[in-house]
Amino acid sequence: MAAVETKFEGQVALVKIDNPPVNAAGIDVRIGLVNAVRELEEDDRVKVIALYAAGRTFVAGADIREFGQPPKQPMLPEVCEILEASAKPIVCVLHGTTLGGGLEIALSCQARVGIKGLKLGLPEVNLGLLPGAGGTQRLPRLVEGMTALTMITSGKPISAEAALEAGLLDDLQDGVPAEVALAAGRQVLDGALTPRVTAHLENRITTNDLDAFRAKTRGEVAERALKAAEASNLPLSDGLKEERRLFTEAMASNAHKGLKHAFFAERAVSHIPESKAEARDLQTGGVIGGGTMGSGIATAMLLAGMPVTLIEMEEGRVAFARDTITKNLEGAVKRGKLNAEQRDATLAKLTCTTDMSALADVDVVIEAVFESMDVKREVFGKLDQICKQGAILATNTSYLDVNEIAGVTSRPQDVIGLHFFSPAHVMRLLEVVVGKDTAPETVATSFKLAKKLRKVAVRSGVCDGFIGNRILAHYRKSTAYMQLDGAPFEQIDAALEDFGFAMGPFAVSDLAGQDIGWATRKRQAEFRPDEERYVEIADRVCEQGWFGRKSGKGFYIYDGKNRSVNPAVAEFAQAEREAKGIAARSFTDAEIVDRYMAAMVSEAARVVEDKIALRPIDVDAVFLFGYGFPRHWGGPLQYADITGLAVIVQRIEQYAQEDPYYWQVPALLRELVEAGKTFNDLNKEG
Missing domain, CATH: 3.90.226.10 (2-enoyl-CoA Hydratase; Chain A, domain 1)
Incomplete structure (x- = not known):
């Protein structure tokens, strides 16, 4: 025709x-x-x-x-x-x-x-x-x-x-x-x-x-x-x-290259090894934990038309969870996504209870409790006894080992990580974390759920922090090092906002809550190598009870929508410099961006090298849809291609003269330079 x-x-x-x-x-x-x-x-x-x-x-x-x-x-x-x-x-x-x-x-x-x-x-x-x-x-x-x-x-x-x-x-x-x-x-x-x-x-x-x-x-x-x-x-x-x-x-222009790459990234990440597996039917959902994350996940499911059963551990928390979800739906009404009648019909599909046996017949359960392995193991042990055969048992952990969580069940093939980003009913990224025993059908079903929830799903292997948070944990250190070496944190934030980020890393930490990063640092302290530089400034901030926006003070001081620099942070930085014998030096905005991006690219390359991410474009999608990466750059590895991989290697080698432990050229990055290839070449190879 x-x-x-x-x-x-x-x-x-x-x-x-x-x-x-x-x-x-x-x-x-x-x-x-x-x-x-x-x-x-x-x-x-x-x-x-x-x-x-x-x-x-x-x-x-x-x-x-x-x-x-x-x-x-x-x-x-x-x-x-x-x-x-x-x-x-x-x-x-x-x-x-x-x-x-x-x-x-x-x-x-x-x-x-x-x-x-x-x-x-x-x-x-x-x-x-x-x-x-x-x-x-x-x-x-x-x-x-x-x-x-x-x-x-x-x-x-x-x-x-x-x-x-x-x-x-x-x-x-x-x-x-x-x-x-x-x-x-x-x-x-x-x-x-x-x-x-x-x-x-x-x-x-x-x-x-x-x-x-x-x-x-x-x-x-x-x-x-x-x-x-x-x-x-x-x-x-x-x-x-x-x-x-x-x-x-x-x-x-570079902007077109980056934006075109971002456009295709959303489609590319749906091509996974498990695509041909038969996805299970998903009609009903369960959520364990009614905090900000759990309520957001429940809201996303409700907005997708799924009846949801939400479990809280304490009776007093049940009403709080329902109120939070109701407010989320009210927000959808204000944004014109729902009318009042649709809101009421959606809310009618929600059941909040402390009785975990109410999850017996749901098709998928997503656990969103406190980030503690002991707590999560206990929850999954109970789910194994309660949930029907074939139900997807998912954990919303940000860092913890999905294989260890699956190990407490008799059906590790049905266990998967579904890492949502807050607010879960708004943010588009969903990291689908595949364990060593996770069945292909479970992966395919999780991608089907993501599509139902209008999320961009990216497949990840199991490691500490998966794709996004593993890379974040690494490059975030570069900002702490620059701060300790003399760059005011507000200059670092401003330089990266000029680069295209909506918020600088210190402002983001204040927004997320400084206590979250502090808990992670304390959890990892016993495993920290002696060779690694450790900056204590953020710990000093947290020790004062300054956890960011929620406490009114963190790196910044908050007064409603206004913020100002917390002068105590500069005092903490200077005290640590004096204790460690470091002479402060100045940084240009360009140098701040170059170091930050070199750190991000280096760990992103290792994530691809370790096969935690399927392809470089999967890393880019994670940062575009979950971490506010400037869309016109197309993602950290597309940025690396645009900048030139040889240039990135040269920068890392230069910085390694100051800190050879932190600044190391990834083997994959060096191999690509020697072969005259780019990360996009790897994307094309599949």
């Missing part, structure tokens, strides 16, 4: 795009549109062309199968110019999600009619690009400047109603696309719908609009898109040339 088909209804030619699943603007669609318009221009029977799409959406964007491939002619800019120059008016009917190239096709037509429920947007900036087929030039000629700039630089879609009010749509109707297209074509024929050639309209972006956006624009991606939109002040042909120049520049 052709990707583009034409049907005649009197003087209206109905041109249908049919390229499942999302009618992407691939080469077959582009060729089909060009051929259809050229043929219809020569057909005297036709007075109006009505363009629409089959399926659930109009063109939803580019064809991702063409990403990274040599360009195929005709390219979309040429298609759009042919549509715009058509001697016969083209009315375009839009439904579903009309995004990117799909909206640019619509902008090139002479009229646009939406079907209710439609969303329209130009999301190219999310891939480090900008609209490259006239979007930055034609949109400002149809809508007022601030609306155009917002759509072009933010990538956020707008509703059909907003598009109609802005003038992007000429009409909004109910109905199926084919019928609406015929009706719209007839409206053009009888004069009820007036075509407009975008090229003949005046640009509506003002100098004030540009100044307002420049004042709040951050990053090269948004700035480049803003420059393209500014070019809409030129004659259309000149503006299109400038847009294309900037688009080509964006295609070669």
Whole structure:
């Protein structure tokens, strides 16, 4: 079946795009549109062309199968110019999600009619690009400047109603696309719908609009898109040339490389060795522990439509857990995710009790109790006696050995680690930790659960901290070393926030709770090698009872939403320097970032080398979706590829002159450099 088909209804030619699943603007669609318009221009029977799409959406964007491939002619800019120059008016009917190239096709037509429920947007900036087929030039000629700039630089879609009010749509109707297209074509024929050639309209972006956006624009991606939109002040042909120049520049940018890598990471991590195993049915869930994490996990399950039984150890904690979940659901109502009726129906699926026997028939149980091996072993011993055969028994541990937990049961094949990130009903990452005896069906079922919960699941092997926290534990030491050697912690935070992190590492620790890291350090103290430098500043902070935001003081002092530097921290640092004979030195922001990233990359490489992560891209996904890694860098190992692996090795060797124990070049990293390969080469090898 052709990707583009034409049907005649009197003087209206109905041109249908049919390229499942999302009618992407691939080469077959582009060729089909060009051929259809050229043929219809020569057909005297036709007075109006009505363009629409089959399926659930109009063109939803580019064809991702063409990403990274040599360009195929005709390219979309040429298609759009042919549509715009058509001697016969083209009315375009839009439904579903009309995004990117799909909206640019619509902008090139002479009229646009939406079907209710439609969303329209130009999301190219999310891939480090900008609209490259006239979007930055034609949109400002149809809508007022601030609306155009917002759509072009933010990538956020707008509703059909907003598009109609802005003038992007000429009409909004109910109905199926084919019928609406015929009706719209007839409206053009009888004069009820007036075509407009975008090229003949005046640009509506003002100098004030540009100044307002420049004042709040951050990053090269948004700035480049803003420059393209500014070019809409030129004659259309000149503006299109400038847009294309900037688009080509964006295609070669590091930001595009990183954002494209991040885009594909979400899909790549679903390819696991257990993919062909038969996943079990999951209808009901249980959670043990009603604290922040347990309540968040229960909320995520409820929002996915699963009845949930939550177990608390004490009667007094049952009401607290229910209240926490209720507040979580209230938050979903405020965010527009649920209405009041849906909230009540969702809450009705929750059972809170102290009776563990209530878990006898659930399909999956997730334990989220205190991070203690003794406590978890006790819980799993009871679950082994209570739960039905075939139930998934999962632990939400952040660090502990899943194999040891599974060892107390008679069914280690059903035991798995499901490491959620707080708040569990919001954060997208789920580390699926596979034990030595975990059955393939259990892994496949856990990935099925992740999809049901709308999480990005990443497979991990068993080690202390798994993928994310193992790497975090290593690179976090680099910040402590820099602090002890003279870099104020607030400078470290600021430098890394400028690099792209939403929060610096010390602010993150305050947010998570300083007591969590302190407990881990105390647990690991007896195993700490004599050669390892140990920085005591954070311990001094915790000894004062300063655990961060929850206590009002940590590295920072908190007053509502405001924070200020805790001056005592600098005193602790200076006292430790004097005790250890260290002379403080200064660090540039660039050096802070280089050291931090070298430490992160080195441990990430070891995680891949040890086969804890399947591929480098799995590490990148963990940090993108669970640790706030700057998306435009694509993840720590994509950052390493962009920076150059030889450069990373050189930095580590340089830092090793100060501390040869901490700074060691991973064998995998050195092997890749010697072979002239990258981490992305390993991703391609699978």
